[in-house]
Amino acid sequence: MTPRGGRRPRGRSRAWGWAHDLALGVRFAVTGGREGWTRALLTATGVGLGVALLLLTTALPNALEVRHQREEARTDITFNNEPIAEADDTLIVADVGTDFRDDTVRGRALEPEGPRAPLPPGLEEFPAVGEMVVSPALRELLESDSGALLRERLPDRITGTIAESGLIGAHELAFYRGAEGLAAHLEPSRIVRIDHFGAQRGPVDSDPVLVLLILVVFVVLLMPVAVFIAAAVRFGGERRDRRLAALRLVGADGGMTRRTAAGEAMAGAVLGLVLGAGFFLIGRQLAGTAKVYRISVFPSYLDPSPLLALLVGVTVPAAAVLVTLFALRGVAIEPLGVVRTAKPTRRRLWWRLLLPVAGLAMLYPMIGQGRGNGDFNQYLVTGGVVLLLVGVTALLPWIVETVVARLGAGSVSWQLAVRRLQLSSGTAARMVNGIAVAVAGAIALQMLFAGVDDDYTQSTGRDVTWAQMEVVLPSEVALAPAAGKLRDTEGVKAAHAFSEGYLGDRAMTPDLVTMMTVGDCTALREIAELPSCGDGDVFAVRGAEWDAGADVGKLVEPGRKLYLDPAYERVAGLAVPWTVPRGVKAATPRDGLLPGIDRGGFLVTPKAMPAALAPALTGHTYLRLDESLPDVRERVRNTAVAIDPLAQPLDWAATERQGRFDTIRTGLFVGAACVLALIGASLLVSQLEQLRERRKLLSSLVAFGTRRRTLSLSVLWQTAVPIALGLVLASVVGLTLGTVLLKMTGTPVAVDWAGVLLMTGIGAAVVLVVTLASLPPLLRLMRPEGLRTE
Template sequence: MSVRRWARDLTMGVRFAVTGGREGWTRATLTAVGVGLGVALLLLTTALPNALSVRHEREAARVDITFGTQGLEKAADTLVIARLDSDFRDRPIRGRALEPEGPRAPLPPGVDTFPAPGEMLVSPALKRLLESDSGTLLRERLPDRITGTIGESGLIGSAELAYYRGLDGLSDQLEDGRDMNGRIGRIDRFGDSQPGEQSPDPVLLLLILVVFVVLLLPVAVFIATAVRFGGERRDRRLAALRLVGADGGMTRRIAAGEALAGAVLGLVFGTGFFLLGRRLAGNAVVFDVSVFPSYLNPSPLLALLVAVAVPAAAVLVTLFALRGVVIEPLGVVRAARPARRRLWWRLLLPLGGLALLVPMTGMGRDNGEFNQYLVTIGVMSLLIGVTALLPWVVEAVVARLGTGGVSWQLAVRRLQLSSGTAARMVNGIAVAVAGAIALQMLFSGVDGQYTRSTGQEVSLAQMEVGVPRHVPLDPAAERLAGTEGVTAAYALSEGWMGDRARDPESGTTLTVGDCVSLRMVATLPSCEDGDTFYVRGADYDVDVDVEELAVPGRTMYLDPAYEGDEEERQTVPFTLPRGMKAADPRRGLLAGIDRGGFLVTRKAMPAAAAPALDGSVYLRLDESVADVHDRVRNTAASLDPMTYPMTWSATERSDRFSALRTGLFVGAACVLTLIGASLLVSQLEQLRERRKLLSSLVAFGTRRRTLGLSVLWQTAIPIALGLVLATGVGLTLGAVLLKMTRTPVRVDWSSVLAMTGIGGAVVLVVTLLSLPPLLRLMRPEGLRTE
């Protein structure tokens, strides 16, 4: 067959689509909207790699304190910087204090001039928060005058809370060795010149592959469904073409041309939707992730692929849909009872997918990376198998449905005549639910591999405040204890002591506090101010026998120096007193470890030792007090900007795993939005095609309530069947993926029910939104024609 004939017939189909009057334009517009929604999400997906890359580049460009900058001397091009990161109502705040040491000190990205002491530069989002009523509590913590905003090049997202403030005395703290555990440093540039590379984790790579397949496949299914809008009316037009002399092949090519026109128009709509969404993205925050619109630039190659693949898919899907339809001059054979669908070939896709995935069972993370192509094709085959099996399932079930009320009979008869159309509407939601169940099982199964216990006993304390060495610990503890919502405060100072002032052969920790605080970290026989204890058998001292070190009269040295130290240390001698008492460790209390070494009460500790100790205050909170964590942070900031409040948690999760999980939630939110919008468009198209039928039934006396219930049943039955099938396929895929990661198979039924419930809720919302148009269509006047 010549290319010229194909082009001629496709062109004729395009002309029918765009010159068919209001009916043709309505049909083309519905197709374009459905396709456009899918195209917009595909364009968003093609823009994600660039968005992630830009965020990573911006984050890397503003890296400050690194190993490569240690040991720098003060110069005209150096800057002393301190990390003041914090939180406000569970939102992270990136804070930095700056003290330039010369005229050529490096400026942070997005900053034109250094803030003076008492001034600060803030991100636009933080400025809006501080100026709002909800930011009143935060304004107490950041009292500096706002003199400007940080530019886009210095932020990773439009909603990021960040600030730079000017602060004096940072260089003095650095010279004194008070670097607050690496939170103060001297730099001559921003950005890490030697970024560390993390080795790839096969399980995380598997998760990434599955996430992308699960999120994108429903989009492709919806696009394939959208290009088949108006199928029944199209068939009647094709029959008319046969009546005037067109052969069967020509009518199919003309139908493909109509679908091509809708798909091309859908590309235009999709581009518009994407540009609108891109602009709105600057104001959106999804699961604490935000971007600037400039981040969302699709890859030209991937965008070209979408522009070519969508029209090509529209033509192929239309030709495939008409492969078994006999179009005759006087009608379409599809109007008669269709032949029963065959099951055997529909099982080939899911079984083939399993055949590709099963050989990788048991690989885990220790036997190399998973084959990305086999994983992608295998998961796609299993999920696409849902779309192949669902029409057969719907047909087989509705054929056996018995009698019932009038609304039930109307719905069942409609499904028996056009079960394929009903199944197509449900395909996208079924694929999405099946993928979501599998991913939920996989994430839940491997969660324990990326989550570890911190050892922090959150029943005893909920926050810890690190106090700088130049701030007296006891007055700081009193201030913190007086904060609203704080019920108890335990102040402890800790340092390292060795048996020699330089290069000690053995050493251990020294903990100083009052008796109440010391009892929280060790089991003491008795305690009075002035007592000293040594702890036996602590895990922390696995390589040291503290009992051998606890010799009265022995001199130990606080903060000993080691070979290679670049700064001189003022070690403090401490003579072990007589009458030391033995104590036993308390497992996992306060600091998350069983403290060993020596425990000393305040009176027994020489005053000269204070500068060599790091102080912390552990706080027990009344969680019922509003904003109690932020009240503690405000008190800590009033003591000194360098105090470091930390909120305790029983567990902590890998950052890479958490980022992937957040990405899944963001993508799932976008896909669910697309599902709802596309289902609504599809439902409206179905109602439009049945306008005259509904009007006829109303004219014959059928109650509107009965017709409304029939439409509800027509939606509910396929959805129920689709969710049951999706649950089975999702559980199967989830079990296979868990076996691949060498993880015990466990089904979280609450999550499975939640996934299916979300799918059902989306359909329910779509059905409710379609009721007003349905009521307008159920009028006898709809029978009038011109």
């Protein structure tokens, strides 16, 4: 202890004095008896939850990189596979993946052509025909009752399990099956011959808007974590102030007492680092059993970057010291007490407004830049968003103090709550700061995602009222019987079958290309207006959108030789010749029903199609489903695979979203789920700490006859008033930030009020659940025994 007056012996530096005072605070934290340990554990728990999420965040880059490497290592089918000759080191791979309900099942059929054929990552040997090797998650699904329909589609005997090196996630559904006769079906997009696995992906062009989305997502997800850590190190503030007054009584000066308090907070933060590391290790193991928005990882993926982990380890204790010193800057700690019970000085507004104004000033230079004027400045974006969100934490205490000072009469529970808020509005604001920051960021992101969604969502041109599924059949499969089986599948209302191919004016690199569609008259009338139709007729459709660049009139000349499935560059086609017959009738297209375009070119009835054309045509059956029947799509997929293992069932959708945009959106949902879990846990810890602080007061009120129902309602009011104010402020800041971000991307500003209400509702629901969860401890504290003291 330093002598009275705070003077230190000569020869000792200022740094030594800081170290001595901080160490004294650490001693108080660890030797303060049960009270001290309880306070330290509460602080450590709050800090630890935040640290665990920060460590998880630092591990995400490595997890994404490992997933990327695993995906690259097993890459087999690409759209630029070079044709290679059969050899003893080649393997034919067919994409036989499928969908099961909302999950994608990655599947490959393998046919080794020699003893040195490359083995896929995760396999020890090739499965034989009739056998398959599956991922652990797929094995579990196939063996469960819920996987019965999928088991019909994958009847092969399971002989092994794919190792972790061949999977990108613990819950990935994947299989390899043995096959034969694949060489006759080679096609560049689905069945290829390879001599190695793995492909180096080329550089991906950066999209400034996607980079902006990633930056904002990370800032919005991490800011609530930082706010909660800052709030956690201030647990036990009132009891700490009484201890500081005792220090002043034995001779410590004001600076020393503040540094001692900072040391006590630092001890809790360091203990929080230990707990956070433990929470992270537990969560890391649980990650192997979790699946969030269809994303899963192996625990080994979640290795934090050593540099980032070190940064967290240094920053958290340092932040605990700085936050404590900042919190005590306006507190007069005297030997006989802390001057905080008197009427506090009103909070100043001007400097609190500077934070969001500065944030807007940093973002302003990029307004209107869009994606056409280069990348957004990452430092200005990050700094601007951080300052705007920090502005929420700065403004909320002032708003709460100002509003509760004007609240007046009401029920007893209301008066108890209002009086408590008037005495400690700062504590109430700290409890909901994290929620307010999270909601503000969520509203801004929701506006940004909704605003740019159209840029990354494209119409497929498919009429999903006409058909909901399509089944593509290999050329050797007879179309009519296959269509009959699909039509007879339970839940299928109608099936329209066509054989389709492309015609060119030359066998190699044609200049004019159009389509040939073969079907009966009933089917052809679905895609074109026909004057009259009988089996043996041929029609030419003019004016179709797809044929806008082709002079169909020249192609329709009788006797002209066209080539079905012509060859393009390196991709070899069959180039089957077809002579245009006489008597071709004219037809007009119907608006696009089939994929993406209205159907043009030649429409041919079955009797008019020469048998030589069959190998160059692909069968397509378009199905209208009874969507009210459960698992109707699974039944269709089962029928398709029963017709031919290489049949390809496809789901129809009116729109499709760009993959990278969808990945960022999914990452946001996963991160938001983690942050919401942290918010709930941290709020509960904070609420319990507040109740512990007021234990004697609650016991006194009960002892004097106050009803427990009244006290419970007062606690609810104490939470409801600050959260209501916080959500209003979060909505204003979120709408402002969302508007600025939309203007930065050059997107028209529009507010999805339903989304705003959803975000605020989620925030309010989390607080309500936490408050209800804290009622049982509250009832236990409201006992006269709580007046007992040691």
